[in-house]
Amino acid sequence: MELHTTRSAEETETLAAGFAADLRAGDVITITGDLGAGKTTFVRGACRALGVDGAVTSPTFTIGHRYDAPVPVAHLDLYRFVGLSSSEWGDLEPYFDGTIAFVEWPEQGAAWLPSVRTAVHLEHVAGDERTITITHADDPRI
Numbered sequence: 001m002e003l004h005t006t007r008s009a010e011e012t013e014t015l016a017a018g019f020a021a022d023l024r025a026g027d028v029i030t031i032t033g034d035l036g037a038g039k040t041t042f043v044r045g046a047c048r049a050l051g052v053d054g055a056v057t058s059p060t061f062t063i064g065h066r067y068d069a070p071v072p073v074a075h076l077d078l079y080r081f082v083g084l085s086s087s088e089w090g091d092l093e094p095y096f097d098g099t100i101a102f103v104e105w106p107e108q109g110a111a112w113l114p115s116v117r118t119a120v121h122l123e124h125v126a127g128d129e130r131t132i133t134i135t136h137a138d139d140p141r142i
């Protein structure tokens with residue numbers, strides 16, 4: 001487990017970019033934390049480092065985004081789901097095919113998600129300060 005503190009959105013993006021360097025196709029990364037904690041900001045920084053061009057915005061009102069990059073990147077937000085039905089999961093499954101997949105609000109899809117490589121948790125401390133905990137799958141705490 002790694003514990004980090006950032007003091008701006010840019011610092012969170014830079015931390016995420018470093019984190020992204022180790023990712024491979026098939027990796028699933030969950031991103032948890034309250035609204036405004038910086039989940040989408042973290043994903044944006046990772047996406048940039050993975051070669052995604054253009055805007056990286058929250059997919060809250062769509063199922064998800066799939067970005068072209070040397071390894072395609074998926075960004076899902078399960079906030080609006082209350083538990084996933086199997087047909088809803090059928091719509092989501094292609095986002096995990098050959099991608100590096102970031103999942104915000106993974107709690108809703110716990111029963112269906114492919115195995116998680118890394119769990120990232122952000123907490124709003126005060127002002128622009130955030131703590132970011134990165135836990136890898138080989139860690140028993142995940």
Ligand SMILES: Nc1ncnc2c1ncn2[C@@H]1O[C@H](COP(=O)(O)OP(=O)(O)O)[C@@H](O)[C@H]1O
Nearest residue numbers: 006007008009012035036037038039040041128
């Ligand atoms: N240290 C920080 N890390 C991440 N975001 C920060 C930080 N400080 C301020 N912010 C701001 O907090 C907001 C986080 O929004 P967002 O990433 O969309 O959160 P979430 O996806 O968790 O709801 C942005 O407006 C961002 O600029």
Ligand SMILES: [Mg+2]
Nearest residue numbers: 039040058104
């Ligand atoms: Mg978000």
